[in-house]
Amino acid sequence: MAEARLYTFYKKEIIPKLVEEFNYENLMAVPKLQKIVINVGAGEAINDAKYLDTVADNIGLITGQRPVKTKAKKSVSNFKLREGMPIGCKVTLRKKIMYEFLDRLINLSLPRTRDFQGVPNKSFDGRGNYTMGIKEHTVFPEINVDNASFVHGMDITFVTSAETDAEAYSLLKHFGMPFKK
Numbered sequence: 135m136a137e138a139r140l141y142t143f144y145k146k147e148i149i150p151k152l153v154e155e156f157n158y159e160n161l162m163a164v165p166k167l168q169k170i171v172i173n174v175g176a177g178e179a180i181n182d183a184k185y186l187d188t189v190a191d192n193i194g195l196i197t198g199q200r201p202v203k204t205k206a207k208k209s210v211s212n213f214k215l216r217e218g219m220p221i222g223c224k225v226t227l228r229k230k231i232m233y234e235f236l237d238r239l240i241n242l243s244l245p246r247t248r249d250f251q252g253v254p255n256k257s258f259d260g261r262g263n264y265t266m267g268i269k270e271h272t273v274f275p276e277i278n279v280d281n282a283s284f285v286h287g288m289d290i291t292f293v294t295s296a297e298t299d300a301e302a303y304s305l306l307k308h309f310g311m312p313f314k315k
Contacts, residue, residue, distance in 0.1 A: 140233040140309070148308040155304060165262065165296035165305045170232050172197060173204075173289045175222040183220075189286055190223045195276045197235060201225045238274070239290070240310045246273045252314035255303065262296030264306060265289060 144167075152164050176189045186203065193201045201223040209217045227235050244250060253266050269287045271277055296302035307313060 140237055144309070148305070151308055152301075152304060156301060165294050165301050167232065167236070167292060167294055167305065167309070168228070169293045170227045170235060171224060171291040171293065172201075172227070173222065173224040173291070174201075174286060175289075176286065186220055186223065188283065192271055192277060192286070193223055193225055193288070196271065196274045197225045197227060198231055199225050199227065236309065240312070242275055243268075243273045244312060246275075250312075252312045255313040258299035258302060260299060262294045262298060262302035264292045264294075264302055 149161065149164050152158065153161070158164050172193060174189050174193060176186050190201045190203065202225070203220045204222040204224055206217055206219045206221050244253065247268075247270075257265050259265065267287060267289050270285050271288060272285060292302075292306060294302045294305055296305060303313070
């Protein structure tokens with residue numbers, strides 16, 4: 135079970151390393167991974183309603199959770215976009231499902247990416263959160279490449295309780311995130 139393995143690894147291995155590295159006096163001050171948010175913006179859904187349904191099905195297969203469709207906040211006439219039109223979907227993963235997804239992402243999906251050199255280490259937001267983009271959803275083993283009618287990307291945001299980017303970088307690095315050197 136991936137959740138038990140990664141969570142016990144966090145408790146036994148990562149927490150002592152972070153306490154030693156950042157000199158925390160209280161164990162509750164050690165940063166934690168709070169949630170992972172997967173977001174897909176599907177602008178093609180303006181012209182084809184079934185496109186967004188297919189994207190939502192793909193995200194559901196990848197995460198094991200049904201996504202929520204996001205709607206446009208403003209109307210933009212140049213893009214033929216009206217306020218309230220569905221133009222994307224997102225999923226928020228927590229606890230067991232979050233750790234399972236993180237394990238599959240690091241150990242299976244990222245190494246399957248073409249010409250993979252590591253994920254960029256400059257994508258922190260200044261408050262301890264990290265966002266990365268994936269250009270092809272077909273790198274996940276749940277997606278059958280032969281049945282994929284089109285390829286879409288996604289944004290993955292790791293929300294941590296870290297207060298600085300250095301703490302969040304160290305936390306994700308200890309989880310096994312393959313950052314560029």
